[in-house]
Amino acid sequence: DGGITQSPKYLFRKEGQNVTLSCEQNLNHDAMYWYRQDPGQGLRLIYYSQIVNDFQKGDIAEGYSVSREKKESFPLTVTSAQKNPTAFYLCASSRASGLGNEQFFGPGTRLTVL
């Protein structure tokens, strides 16, 4: 059963803590993405990766870090430098070639700072 999984579903962070959000896909997609969504707003790109061991900053990368050691996995770390991390975090993946860029999303992780 192909798809994208994210864990945990809910995450609570104390001030000054780093937390890591997991994203795994078994769709054999080359490209993976992390987005942030705030209430009533669209999705904003944090980081993306088109191949293993390579990734680029999106529009709002400050305070976040990623790694891409395996094709299937693209974890996101929310560092203490991110001043307003409470949001809904969405991971997506897509094929790296072809006309379109149909991105498919995981179920998301809702992060709350206490």
Next chain:
Amino acid sequence: QKEVEQNSGPLSVPEGAIASLNCTYSDRVSQSFFWYRQYSGKSPELIMSIYSNGDKEDGRFTAQLNKASQYVSLLIRDSQPSDSATYLCAVSTAGSARQLTFGSGTQLTVLP
């Protein structure tokens, strides 16, 4: 700055009516266009993609693209209460490393 604009709504239509959702984009060289449906508290689900001018139909959904006017729309025929959700328009530009730019979404409510 690439922009994708949507009317935030809320848009309310009676059950069985046609719902019309609109989206404009600023980057003239945009090539790929997508509509996602997002239920409250859930992640976006891809429902339509369109790449060339004209209409594309899939069941009760029709996507319409007019590149000259930089305009893409989604029509939902025979709207059902289960169609109540936020609809996100997304646009991809060739050479943009396959990034999507999302609009802020239109909230649709279908009234029984």
